């Protein structure tokens with residue numbers, strides 16, 4: 001197996017010619033025959049919900065524009081597609097994220113992966129429904145956003161593949177995989193079934209998010225655009241630059257192991273060797289609860305009494321109902337005061353509500369001990 005290589009460029013603003021230059025160089029360097037042979041390209045961005053580009057939740061349209069322009073020059077047919085989370089209108093997502101504007105300026109097609117059919121596949125006994133569109137495109141460019149993540153600690157190229165699962169099937173998978181470990185295994189199954197179709201992955205980290213990501217965190221000017229044809233290698237370098245250890249991201253060891261990659265063998269540009277981005281707030285999302293697995297049952301019970309966290313609707317709520325409709329276990333219900341409330345006993349802590357609330361009105365309430373351990 002060739003040594004995995006991660007490309008990194010320091011880019012401090014969404015400047016189209018500079019981003020185009022990086023993307024062009026990375027794609028031109030690829031030796032994948034599909035780039036010449038295949039006619040149709042799927043660009044798979046992060047379309048978590050209806051967020052403006054400056055909110056840094058979704059892939060920035062200028063990064064998509066650079067990729068679109070490259071492939072249109074190569075006379076390819078370009079599709080841009082994703083399946084947003086929850087019950088949000090896909091048309092609203094395209095418009096708010098700035099992608100509808102791209103579709104009006106370039107001859108491309110926006111594809112809703114929620115309604116385009118799926119293929120049911122199985123990996124290691126785990127069934128996964130994957131959008132049929134993935135198998136209709138010879139070239140697939142996976143374009144993630146660089147953020148922290150309340151359930152998985154970090155979201156980059158591998159987690160971005162979750163949008164290949166159509167619509168509310170995603171919520172159902174959260175219900176079926178309520179703990180971090182089983183959800184990580186599902187992500188690994190999805191990766192294993194889809195990665196041969198992914199030609200190249202890019203992480204838009206020019207502006208990303210730290211703290212309480214992936215939608216309610218703080219904007220962070222990371223000033224980085226990263227790319228690789230190897231997803232675990234790309235995520236490893238990106239996560240480490242944020243300050244995570246590999247074990248902090250529940251699926252990362254599994255993905256590296258599956259590909260036989262030694263982290264120390266991943267090639268990066270010389271100027272980014274052991275690079276650490278200063279002052280990234282990752283304490284909030286570091287899931288120390290993994291330690292519970294190794295605790296005796298009696299101790300675990302006592303620990304859970306003092307170590308807990310759960311989503312709580314704040315006064316910022318505008319009563320849109322997205323969280324009520326998106327909760328996979330119906331743990332959020334309308335109250336007589338007209339606001340929704342989380343039933344702590346029913347909640348499986350998948351954090352879908354926190355991720356999908358369009359006004360970041362869902363806070364994560366933590367016990368004193370959880371606050372200390374998550375610093």
Ligand code: SF4
Nearest residue numbers: 317318320321323357
């Ligand atoms: S908490 Fe957020 S998602 Fe839920 S109803 Fe309020 S604004 Fe909508």
Ligand code: SF4
Nearest residue numbers: 327347348350351353
């Ligand atoms: S209340 Fe929120 S975190 Fe809890 S199960 Fe429902 S969507 Fe998931």
